[in-house]
Amino acid sequence: MHTHQDMEVKLFKGYGWKRCSLAQDRGPRSCLIKKGFILLLTLTFLLPAIIYFSDFSLKTTAPPGTLYKNVVNQIRSFYVAIEFPSGRDNQTIFLAPAPAPKTHQQVQQRATQISTQTTDISVHYHIAHPSNYHYILDEPDKCQQNPFLVLMVPVAPHQVEARNAIRSTWGNESTVQGKAVMTLFLVGLTGGSDSEKAQQQLEEESRQHGDLLQSNFVDSYFNLTIKTMVIMDWLATRCPQANFSMKVDSDMYLNMENLMTLLLAPNTPRQNYITGMVMWDRPVVRNKNSKWYVSEELYPEPKYPTYLLGMGYVFSNDLPEKIVEASKEIKPFNIEDAYVGACVKHVGITPSSPPDPSQFRAYLGQYKREDFLRVITTILGSPQQLIDIWKDVKRPT
Structure with missing residues (x-):
């Protein structure tokens, strides 16, 4: 099963650096712009993952109010708690905790965005507790x-x-x-x-x-x-x-x-x-x-x-x-x-x-x-x- 993110990564591999190398005849500025764009895409996909994994090692040491905590909170405020089944152990994968009521519009926008990007994923298992x-x-x-x-x-x-x-x-x-x-x-x-x-x-x-x-x-x-x-x-x-x-x-x-x-x-x-x-x-x-x-x-x-x-x-x-x-x-x-x-x-x-x-x-x-x-x-x-x-x-x- 291929997720939307898988397709984005393939898109990056197939049309990123390779097309930049083929675009040399368009001048160095075109290549630099494309590299910058690809770097931005890479950061877009990697930043949530970095925050997620670093959270385990840093959350016990980072004091409240620091830049790290602020960034994490900003990232989390954008994600809705949508649950997907894990094929390995049927445990639920949480993208992030649900936001406070004041971010309700962001919740709905993100929920709509995720649901349209994952039409090939069967959602079977929601935590009902x-x-x-x-x-x-x-x-x-x-x-x-x-x-x-x-x-x-x-x-x-x-x-x-x-x-x-x-x-x-x-x-x-x-x-x-x-x-x-x-x-x-x-x-x-x-x-x-x-x-x-x-x-x-x-x-x-x-x-x-x-x-x-x-x-x-x-x-x-x-x-x-x-x-x-x-x-x-x-x-x-x-x-x-x-x-x-x-x-x-x-x-x-x-x-x-x-x-x-x-x-x-x-x-x-x-x-x-x-x-x-x-x-x-x-x-x-x-x-x-x-x-x-x-x-x-x-x-x-x-x-x-x-x-x-x-x-x-x-x-x-x-x-x-x-x-x-x-x-x-x-x-x-x-x-x-x-x-x-x-x-x-x-x-x-x-x-x-x-x-x-x-x-x-x-x-x-x-x-x-x-x-x-x-x-x-x-x-x-x-x-x-x-x-x-x-x-x-x-x-x-």
């Missing part, structure tokens, strides 16, 4: 309200309409059957040419609503496992006092009354409990053309452990810390709900079927009000559909 990431937007004191239930919604940064629909429907219910409920949204880094503007809009939305969390992973479908583990980390570190939590996707209808009835039932465990739409004996997809493809290298077993479908599962709030700890031992793969199932299995917990499994539904088909009065959660087609159905379900009878 949340200690590898930090929060850009946070609400560390949110749980001082001692919520009984926390709803955590992973959502793409640009999906403002979905967030607003939730805020005006089930996410607006702060008290259900006398119990405090809180809803928070988690996003990753924005992408694209307008990423700086998008980030500013996110920050304004955060100031307005106080319900946005953002971490410094690239927000993509492939990174949903990272996103889920960051959710677990936030619950474990910022909100351990909650009784229950739920990971629920942004395109879901959620009947809060039915959910609370389930959680308050006397036979519902308060510890080591996770329930939802249970997936048993699900085969691992090995078709490389599928969005759900997982290689044998990442997950060698032919079937996943029992897990809960990622559209919405609820769990006792002692589990997030245990899942985060288990993730240190379980190699991450890109099917987030099955990965959580693997972590739960590692902890020694078996997912529970809900008392009425029909309350966790993938799709309900044609709209019938009585169906939505009965379920806990189901997938919808659009934010506007959520608003319309919510209004109808809540109308006086």
Whole structure:
């Protein structure tokens, strides 16, 4: 496999000094200019490598504030933490630590640049353990309200309409059957040419609503496992006092009354409990053309452990810390709900079927009000559909 850098080196060898020697008839100035240009290219490629290797020997002796430290920090501020698999030992290669929030635009520019330069590299193995990431937007004191239930919604940064629909429907219910409920949204880094503007809009939305969390992973479908583990980390570190939590996707209808009835039932465990739409004996997809493809290298077993479908599962709030700890031992793969199932299995917990499994539904088909009065959660087609159905379900009878 040849990387973009390999091609640049070959370009240097094939069109650098050799072409300079052939260009003598153009005069010495042309040759000197070309040599200077090639030297500049060489330094461009070698400087990060020199900094990287010298860092090991010098970082213990170079005092803070020196020219060396300043140069290293400047180099690092330009690189984003993109992970690539190592063919030798399948360990992740980090180009550099992720930058501080103030360098967000540089992060996105570099991420875009790297992704366009490495189209021949298959990215399979991302480190999902949340200690590898930090929060850009946070609400560390949110749980001082001692919520009984926390709803955590992973959502793409640009999906403002979905967030607003939730805020005006089930996410607006702060008290259900006398119990405090809180809803928070988690996003990753924005992408694209307008990423700086998008980030500013996110920050304004955060100031307005106080319900946005953002971490410094690239927000993509492939990174949903990272996103889920960051959710677990936030619950474990910022909100351990909650009784229950739920990971629920942004395109879901959620009947809060039915959910609370389930959680308050006397036979519902308060510890080591996770329930939802249970997936048993699900085969691992090995078709490389599928969005759900997982290689044998990442997950060698032919079937996943029992897990809960990622559209919405609820769990006792002692589990997030245990899942985060288990993730240190379980190699991450890109099917987030099955990965959580693997972590739960590692902890020694078996997912529970809900008392009425029909309350966790993938799709309900044609709209019938009585169906939505009965379920806990189901997938919808659009934010506007959520608003319309919510209004109808809540109308006086």
